[in-house]
Amino acid sequence: MLHRNAPLSETGRLRLARCVVEDGWPLRRAAERFQVSVGTAKRWSSRYRTEGPAGMVDRSSRPHHSPNQTPTRTERRIIKVRVLRRWGPARIGFLLGIASSTVHRVLTRFGMARLAHLDRTTGQTVRRYEHKQPGDLVHVDIKKLGNIPDGGGHKTLGRAAGRRNRGSRKIGYSYLHNALDDHSRLAYTEILPDERKTTAAQFWARAAAWFHAQGIENIARVLTDNGSCYRSRDFAQALHNTDTVHKRTRPYRPQTNGKVERFNRTLLDEWAYAQPYRTETARRAALPDWLHYYNHHRGHTAIGGPPATRVPNLTGQNT
Incomplete structure (x- = not known):
């Protein structure tokens, strides 16, 4: 070249x-x-x-001799530790007494996958996928979230003061029902009181209607975990009403539904725990604005822009 x-x-x-x-x-x-x-x-x-x-013709610029190159035996030890323990360069370097930068160069030279791209249980490379059109697949999941007592919880006041503020009251939990389009990452979320079958079925009916209003008229498949609410007749009927095929993840393999799992984490980091809310009402009131920001303005690293840019004629795309 x-x-x-x-x-x-x-x-x-x-x-x-x-x-x-x-x-x-x-x-x-x-x-x-x-x-x-x-x-x-x-x-x-x-x-x-x-x-x-x-x-x-061009010749290789590699030197004929590299006296300072890491010995082959050391390289083999680095690769062995990486494969067996799935550690990063810093931990491997500390164990073997080698600079982490040297470990990183060896891992890169041998084409080792990043830890973020590996299944931590099996050590195998996670297979990434993305459907070609909006509506080809929608990921659905539920995230349980503790409610905030009036006056603030432990994240605002500290653990001791938060416990005193809560007292003996049963604050309870909220359940974030989330639906995420695989291609565009367009997201729809509701805060509901439980994760029962009727609640999940009704949520899907509203989610499908919302996606339809955003320009995703037909949803071919829905992917969920194996929760009891998703195995119910009510949820099956809700999918039948929207002419949607139900797909389930393999047991104990949540990474199959990884896109919505990652959205759950983003939702907690950037909305639920982003500021010291004093009441549950205040936190819930902030959700619609954050969802609009996520869908229309927040750059998504995997797609190179906001989810709205991947949905033609999306409602409110330019607001």
């Missing part, structure tokens, strides 16, 4: 060398003609004399 700053292509080098070797041009004249240094003209003409046209 020709270097982007190389002044001569292989053909240009051959012409320069022939001018010097076969036509008898002085090196300085050839260098001026081809707009290179005298040293460059000398190098290519010398190679032509000894190797002919075959000497005009």
Whole structure:
């Protein structure tokens, strides 16, 4: 591959060398003609004399000897620890007494996958996928969230003060029912009082209607875990009403539904725990604005922009 700053292509080098070797041009004249240094003209003409046209190709810049390269035995130990323990460069370096930067270079040279791309249980590379059109697949999940007592909880007041503020009252939990389009990452969320079958079925009916209003008219498949509410007849009937096929994750494999699991974490980090809410009512009131920001303005690293940019004619896309 020709270097982007190389002044001569292989053909240009051959012409320069022939001018010097076969036509008898002085090196300085050839260098001026081809707009290179005298040293460059000398190098290519010398190679032509000894190797002919075959000497005009690029050579590897790798040195013939690398006395400071990490020994093969050490490289094998690094790879072995990585495969067996699934540790990062810092921990491997501490164990073996090697700089973490050296460990990182070895892992990169051998093409080891990043830890974020591995299944921590099996050590296998997680297979990423993305459906081609909005509505091809929608991920659905429920996230349980503790309610905030009036005056603030332990995240606002500290654990001791938060416990005193709560007293003996049973604050209870809320349940975030989430639906996320696989292709666009467009998200719909409701805060509901439970995760029962009727609640989940009614949520899906409203979610499907919302997606339809946003321009995703047909939802082909829904992916859920194996929770009891998703195995119920009520939820099956709700999917039948929207002509949607139900897919379930393999047992004990939540990463199959990883997109909505990642959305759950984003939801908690950027909304639920993003500021010290004093009441549950205040936190709930902030959810609609955050969802609008997520769908229309927040850049998503996996798709290179907000989810709205992947849905043609999305309602409110330019607001």
